[in-house]
Amino acid sequence: MADIVVKRELESEDGELSLKVKKRKVISDNVGEEGEPECQKILSGFKTSSVLSDYTREKRIFIHGTLADQDAVVIMEKTPFREDDLAEFFSNSTLKLDMKNDIYSTYKLRAPPHLNEIKTTVVCPATEKHLNKYKRQESFLVEETKTDYESITLPFIEKQNTFSLQWVYNILQKKAEVERIVYEDPDSDTGFMLLPDFKWDQKQVDDLYLIAIVHPMNIKSLRDLTAEHIPLLKNIWQKGQAAILERYSLPANKLRVYLHYQPSYYHLHIHFTNLGYDTPGCGVDRAHLLSDVIQNLQSDPDYYKKRTLYFPLRVDDKLFSTFKEAGRV
Structure with a gap:
């Protein structure tokens, strides 16, 4: 049988993901009875329960079902x-x-x-959080003050059983996806790994999408950044762009480099996309340009610890419910 390993899909699907952590089936080299690789038959037993969402313009569909008696999500996208x-x-x-x-x-x-070909991602076993993430839902813009973050969001992050970050640690420790690394700076304070996002098939630069995952383990999100992290951010900005120019011949002035807030997982990561690619989650309600983040921290060392931030949440997101219970939405 195919092994189960931790897999990621960086950025979000509604305003999306987009990183996200998932488990997927990794196809083994086994050969079936008819001489066909197992990978050709892995979805033969998939039983559809419902369509979670269907994005006509992007030619993507998210389907909930069962695979070997386990909840699963199959994501299909035209290349x-x-x-x-x-x-x-x-x-x-x-x-x-x-x-x-x-x-x-x-x-x-x-x-x-x-x-x-149809690019297909299998998430199995899928949790309730996966199902909620891929389901098309109504969203609201949430206002988060410094006090809100400290009293609502941070306790929520620390208490909730969110997606495991083991897949991130597997990458950083080179236990997984080693062949996908585009660039690495191994420094423990200012270093990072640059890898393709799973939404990018790497066949053309028109929809280029890479993720820089930082080596420091104690930075959850934009809210944790202070002036002491400026060397880290500048290093990612400069070396990430240089690596993309060398590998893909795409210059810095054709790149969009940004962070999400809220992020899809709480280990700091930065998105590099082709400026001409209208990627999900690059809107002003969620994306913060890395160049702006650096300048803001240079102006005020605690800028993101004090600033009121706005971000979209879907109605069945548990963080939305937490804000609602606190009377903040």
Whole structure:
């Protein structure tokens, strides 16, 4: 059988994730009775319970069901078109006419299977938190003062059984995803690892998406940052951009570099995306540009400890319920 390992998907799906921690099935090298790799059959026993959400524009669907009698979420997403594949697309695809009117005609195109892949993520076993995360829900903008953070959010973070961070530690300790590391600075105070986000298939830079995970273990989020962390943030800013330029030939002025608040998991990480890619979670309600964060901390060493921050929460998010019970929403 396939092994179970910890897996991440960085950033969020509604305003999204987006990192997030998940467990997924890792396909083994076993071969089935018919000589086919096990990976081709892993979803044959998946039983659908419901569609959690369906994003037509992004061509993504999130499905809840069971796999081997365990709750599971299957995420399917159409992969982007690649310019290098266009010639084969046109030469080896078949067209079925739908409609023709003067100069306009529409068709159903059937591409070769290897050019029509669907990126699929399996989360198994899926927890209630996973199901809530992927379900389309109404959201509200929450106002969090310094006092709110200290009396509501921080106790909530410390008390709740949130996603395990073991997958983060596996990466930092090089127990997992070693082959995916794009760059590493191993310094324990200012170092980080830069890896592709799982939402990026790494086939083109148009939707480039990488995550920098810091080596210091005691920084949960934006709220923990002070002036003493400026060397860490500048190091990520400079070396992260340099590594992306060297590996992907994408210059700094074509990158969006930011932090989320609230983050999807509480170990500091920073997002690097192509500026031209409208990635989920890059809106002003959740994203804070790294350059702004550095300047704010240079102006006020405790800027993020004192500032009132705003962020979206979905109605069935337990943190939203906690704010509601406190009379803050």
